Every structure is written in C-alpha cells, then in structure tokens.
Amino acid sequence: MKPVLTPAEAAILDRETQARGIDAASLMERAGRQVARAATAVAGGFSGRRAVVVCGKGNNGGDGLVAARHLRRWGIRTTVVMMQPPEAFGEPAATNFLRLGQTDVRVRPFSPDTLARELARSDVAVDAMFGTGFRGSPEGDWERAIAGLNDWGGPVVAVDIPSGVNGETGAVKGVAVTADVTVTFGAAKIGIVLLPGALHAGLVEVVDIGFPADLLRADVWLSEGEDVAAVLPVRPPDTHKRDAGVVVVIGGSRSMTGAVSLMGEAAYRAGAGLVSVAVPEGILPVVQAALRETTFIPLPATDAGTVAGRIDRLDEVVRSADAVAIGPGMTTNEETAAFIRSFVRSCGRRPHPACRRVRPARRHHRGRGRRRPRGPRPKARVRHPGHRPVEGEPNRDRLTGGPGSDQPHRRALPRHRGDGRRADGDDRRADRAGAGAHRRCDGRGLPPRDRRLARGKGERRGRHG
Known part of the structure; x- marks a missing residue:
C-alpha cells in the first residue's frame, strides 16, 4: 500500500527530514528538478520548446523557480510569471530567485494580458502558485491566473497539488487549475486522491526527493493491485x-x-x-x-x-x-x-x-416487552448440521474456499452477564452454565429431526461438561 499524506503530515515529514540533516534547500532543488523533468516530457522534448512557470510565494513558488532554472539549462526558453513581488519570498525560495537572475530566464509580473501572451507561444505551463496548505477560494489576481491557465487549453504540470484544491479535503471552492500532470513529493496528498481534487490532478506522479522512508507515516493508505491479491485465498487444484x-x-x-x-x-x-x-x-x-x-x-x-x-x-x-x-x-x-x-x-x-x-439469528428472549439481559448482545451462528465443520478442524471460508482462522472451529455461544464463562472458553463450569443457551440456539427453527440432533448434543454437553 502507498501512504497518502494530509498537509499536517507533509509538514511533519518536512521538519523531521530537515532534523536528519537534509536541509530545505536540498529538498527544494530536487523537487524543482523533478517538476522540470515532467514538464519536459509533457512538452515533447527540449528543442524549440517554450515554457511558462507561474509562481506564487512560499515553497511551492520556490519549487517553480528551481524548475524554471533547470528548464532553461536544458534548452527550453522559459518565462516566469510572478504572482507577488520577490520580496515576499522566504528562504530557501529567495535564494533560488537570486540564482534565477544568473540565467536568461525572463521574469514578468502577473497581469492577465501578460500571462495570456506568454501562454499563447508556449508548449507547457507549470502551476506553482498554491501548495497543499491552501484553504478557501482564490480571489483577485490568483483567480484570474487560474482561469487563464484553464482557458489556455495547453498542457499544465502542477507542483504537488493543483492550485485552488484544498489539500486537506480535495474540495474546490471557486476555481482550481485543471492539470494534466501533478508531480507530488514523497507520497500522494489526500487532496489529490479525494474528489473533486482528483479530477483536477490529472496523472499523479509521486517522486522521491530524499525523504527517509522510515519517516513516511500516514493514517490513510492507498491499496494497490498486489495488496488485494495478497488477501485472496489460493485454491487447491482439485477444488470443487x-x-x-x-x-x-x-x-x-x-x-x-x-x-x-x-x-x-x-x-x-x-x-x-x-x-x-x-x-x-x-x-x-x-x-x-x-x-x-x-x-x-x-x-x-x-x-x-x-x-x-x-x-x-x-x-x-x-x-x-x-x-x-x-x-x-x-x-x-x-x-x-x-x-x-x-x-x-x-x-x-x-x-x-x-x-x-x-436474517441474523433471533434473540433468545422472544416475548414482546421482555428486556434483553445487560451486557454485550448475544452472538450466535446457526448452521445446518450438514454444513457444520468437524470440531478441531481448521475453519475455512465457505465463500472463497480459502483458509479462515487458524483456531479450531468453535460454536459462538451467547454471553450473558453472570453466566460464569471465561473469554477463552476453557472453563468447564462455563460450558455447563451455557449448555441451555447452546441447546436453544441449535434447536430453534430446525425441522424435528435436526432439532432432536441439535438438542441432544446440547444435553450431552450439559451433563458431561
């Protein structure tokens, strides 16, 4: 199974990874490079290609700056459209903005016309505006930028999660980027697994950027085909x-x-x-x-x-x-x-x-208005004598034909308060105390012949313990 992280779990993973000596700058460098690789694949190569990277603030925007630098280094003409001034960046995104100045990547402040003009001559766009911590509904320039990417119609690669999708729930309030590929880091995020966020994520690509495997802890896991196959029983060749x-x-x-x-x-x-x-x-x-x-x-x-x-x-x-x-x-x-x-x-x-x-087995107290004894509800499984497993044989699943519990088959007896039985069923006094309930359970609703067999067994157990 694959882990699926909430925003809080992703933040903890970041902090614990840095505590192991892997700094945030290294994580951002690896993340940006993976985004650039995915964008290159979507664009169909390097030669003669153009890319637009729309950057917000924070680590998501920093990943976009690193991706822009690598795209240009690989030969793709790249333009960065800034949603906010560079002064809004914290570290390590601020350092990556300075490194971007050492290349010929063009940096433009956002306006709807600027974004539309750059997209019109590009082969791929990178959405690096909002991360997994986003909540609410995009407004103002953010809303216009998302609408511009969606109206463009070309391929879009999202960084970690499409902008506008709630990273905690997958909800979309207002507008959200509809990506063709979402590159997410370390593990899938719950916002791109749940609907409607999953519909905006396109193809989700989970990439390794150096998180230690033992730090990937999650409450939600995604089942894969081999997980399902592992729980299916193996039938013998001569199974009927x-x-x-x-x-x-x-x-x-x-x-x-x-x-x-x-x-x-x-x-x-x-x-x-x-x-x-x-x-x-x-x-x-x-x-x-x-x-x-x-x-x-x-x-x-x-x-x-x-x-x-x-x-x-x-x-x-x-x-x-x-x-x-x-x-x-x-x-x-x-x-x-x-x-x-x-x-x-x-x-x-x-x-x-x-x-x-x-229809589940009936209650033992059948009269109207009679109260059930306190304590857990009685549990009884009544089987036809012809289908009853032999005492001591391993229990088998009758639907799949595969092995069930490794414990010997035991009939589930109703448990009443004060009946003296132990949980493990080894107390002989408990067997004697439960014989009456056992007899009622086996005999109810059976034809006369089977009822006599069932009751006879219960009576023998009652006498001999």
Whole structure:
C-alpha cells in the first residue's frame, strides 16, 4: 500500500527530514528538478520548446523557480510569471530567485494580458502558485491566473497539488487549475486522491526527493493491485466449485436488468464457485446474454415485469446455498414487495446457512416487552448440521474456499452477564452454565429431526461438561 499524506503530515515529514540533516534547500532543488523533468516530457522534448512557470510565494513558488532554472539549462526558453513581488519570498525560495537572475530566464509580473501572451507561444505551463496548505477560494489576481491557465487549453504540470484544491479535503471552492500532470513529493496528498481534487490532478506522479522512508507515516493508505491479491485465498487444484461457495442472487425486473447482472458477476469475482440467478421469466434472455457462467431460475412475473412469487426450484437451490442476495432491480411493486417480505420471513424458519445470513439469528428472549439481559448482545451462528465443520478442524471460508482462522472451529455461544464463562472458553463450569443457551440456539427453527440432533448434543454437553 502507498501512504497518502494530509498537509499536517507533509509538514511533519518536512521538519523531521530537515532534523536528519537534509536541509530545505536540498529538498527544494530536487523537487524543482523533478517538476522540470515532467514538464519536459509533457512538452515533447527540449528543442524549440517554450515554457511558462507561474509562481506564487512560499515553497511551492520556490519549487517553480528551481524548475524554471533547470528548464532553461536544458534548452527550453522559459518565462516566469510572478504572482507577488520577490520580496515576499522566504528562504530557501529567495535564494533560488537570486540564482534565477544568473540565467536568461525572463521574469514578468502577473497581469492577465501578460500571462495570456506568454501562454499563447508556449508548449507547457507549470502551476506553482498554491501548495497543499491552501484553504478557501482564490480571489483577485490568483483567480484570474487560474482561469487563464484553464482557458489556455495547453498542457499544465502542477507542483504537488493543483492550485485552488484544498489539500486537506480535495474540495474546490471557486476555481482550481485543471492539470494534466501533478508531480507530488514523497507520497500522494489526500487532496489529490479525494474528489473533486482528483479530477483536477490529472496523472499523479509521486517522486522521491530524499525523504527517509522510515519517516513516511500516514493514517490513510492507498491499496494497490498486489495488496488485494495478497488477501485472496489460493485454491487447491482439485477444488470443487461448491467447495468455494454457492451464491443465489434474486432480483431484476423488466425496466432494470443491469443490477442483478452486475451482482451475479460480482459474486463470481468475489470468489464464489457457483452462482445461481433468479429473475422474472420475461427478462431471462437478457440476463443470460450478460452472464455466461451462471445458472438461472426463471420466476413468475407480474404484468409490470417484476417478480410475482416463488417456485419450488428456487426453494431447493436456496436451501443448499451459502449466501443469498435479494433486492437488486426489483422495484417497489406491491406484489414483488410482498414476495420479498415473505421470503425473508421464511428464512427465519429455514435450517440452511444462506437464510441465516439474510436474517441474523433471533434473540433468545422472544416475548414482546421482555428486556434483553445487560451486557454485550448475544452472538450466535446457526448452521445446518450438514454444513457444520468437524470440531478441531481448521475453519475455512465457505465463500472463497480459502483458509479462515487458524483456531479450531468453535460454536459462538451467547454471553450473558453472570453466566460464569471465561473469554477463552476453557472453563468447564462455563460450558455447563451455557449448555441451555447452546441447546436453544441449535434447536430453534430446525425441522424435528435436526432439532432432536441439535438438542441432544446440547444435553450431552450439559451433563458431561
């Protein structure tokens, strides 16, 4: 993952780097050179090229002065347009302005006409007006300069962050430079990662200017492709599709066929081994054309083309599923809404784990007006006996087929205040105290045969501890 810095974190990084013996002048020199390199690439080379660098005050403007010096040294005719008089510069930007006087770089005070004239004959412009500490809305000459760069239409390279973008939030109040490339130093800044600032940044290029790697500390990190790949489980070559998880998606209507198609595709991309999509029979050909691997269940349709009700085939498939998604594109049709409510209610009476995911396990105190015992809410996961892992075997993720926790599988028992159980579950007295709750958890909502099995196990644990 890559760190993303706030303005405060970037300032701390600057100070701690200088405390290590890397002075601000060295950092500015490296930053300006990297900006000049990017501007040269955008301009398409050196020969016969012209550049305009629009400089504000502070370190951002100093980076622009260094970039102008390097551009001229490499053969690009360069003009610096100053937004404020040179006296406004502090160190090390003031020293770099004096060094610029030793070259033939032209320096012009800002006016809208001057900027428009210089841009008209340039191949690239560098925005070095505001840095990551900018807040609010540009006004006066600053606003006119930003508008001039945007109206020009040529390629713009921004220094660290496009001028006018809030470095803390990415917000844009008023106008902001729309850059083609943003050269940022050490790490990306949050203002060019969040919208709408990201839309103004163009291609973001993070460059190294000498910050020690151990000083790059951030609260926000940007995930990359390899980060996501690292958390995906590796399936054995002989894995069966049902071992990787079975997902049922119920949805769609005549006017909304895309949502259910996207969800079916997403289930496969998330790692499911088998996906079944149940849609109104009238849109089945459309959804089939969008999904190639999926199995399908046509459902009765209303006159409006929405789901009218369930069929035995749907119940059969849902019973063997590991997860069920219901709702995408189903509209607010009254008959369809009644079907959804009926389906979700029925899940509370079904033994398969899919419906347990649709509706969380019920509270043990079911009577109206009865208060739940104080303390954390009970947590229970009820699984069909056919899907229950063997005690002591490593837990596995049923959707992805990959390994889960390295701890042996244990049923999560509800925790009530005063039940005497320890957190690690090793107290035999605790097991005896929790046997009743265990029995209720396993038996509720199961068919008679499975209820007897579940209750029998709970009773044995209650007697023998």
